Amino acid sequence: MLEVRGLRAGYGGTEVLRGIDLAVGAGEIVAVLGANGVGKTTLNKVLSGLVPAAAGEIRFEDRPIARASAAAIVEAGLIHVPEGRKIFPNLSVRENLVLGSYRRGRARRGANLERVFALFPRLKERARQAAGTLSGGEQQMLAIGRGLMAEPRLLILDEPSLGLSPLLVEEMFALVKDLNREGLPIMLVEQNVVQSLDLASRAYILENGTVALSGAASALAADPALRRAYLGL
Template structure:
């Protein structure tokens, strides 16, 4: 579904991504892991068309999308749920969700809304409530639900566990696994190394704007370098 080749990008002359290569195949969960400042969010912004790459290529669903404007990338089905949720706090839960089908799947708004409410019953209970009054976990559900409204072909989740309690983190990862059971490919961008590697089929570890380690998640879980650098073992 997604193939990234030799992507370089940055801000104001400062290079952040230094030749990133990765791919996400149909139906799989791929984790992109690393500490703050290694380039994870910049990579997401490049894939979403919000930051221009300096070189390299992005192929999505068989077609080059690097250089396309962000709305056109969304219209093709690559949907990014950003870090920090980025909901509209003064709009209702339902209005936030309906914003998710503005560029894609508008004709199926009612059907997709019912599907989101079936996945997130708490959002259905609060559909008239202002989004800014939701708990952190509920706001993250809302952000993911808004992404689902656009019928993604690939869903990029940027730090979905950020700021959540341990119990809600468990719930969030279970939810991501459930979304994937329908065949939806997911690129999971996280700092939570342990749980991400338990969920994903493959993973990429970023350091200093480059891929430091990559491979099957099961193999990486036992990699001594990963344990030393990220788990303190």
């Protein structure tokens, strides 16, 4: 689905990504893990066409997209649910969801809206409510629902558990698992190492803009270097 080779990018004269290689296959959940400041959000922005790649190759379903516009990338079905939700607080829940189908999925907007409401009954209850009045967990549901309205071929979730209570974190990871069971490939970008590795089939650990470790999630969870660095064991 997604292949990244030798990706370099940054801001001004500061290089943030220093030669990233990664891939996401059909039907996979692939975790991209690391602490704050290692380049996770920059990676997502480059993949989404919001930050230009300085070097390297990005292919989505075997088509080069490293120089494609953000609109073209969305139209291709690579959908990014950003860190911090980025909802439109003064618009209603329904209006936020409808905007998710602006570039892609417009023909089946009604059916997709009902699917999102079936996944998130709380959003249906609050359909006419201003999105900014929702709780943090509800806003995260809304952000994911808005992404699903675009009928993603691959969904990038950037820190979906950030700021949520432990109970809501469990619900969020259960949702990710359910979406994947329906056949949706997911790139899960997280700081929550333990639960992400439990959910994913493969994982990449980023450090200082490079891939420090990669492989099967189960093998990485048992890796002594990772356990020392991230789990304190």
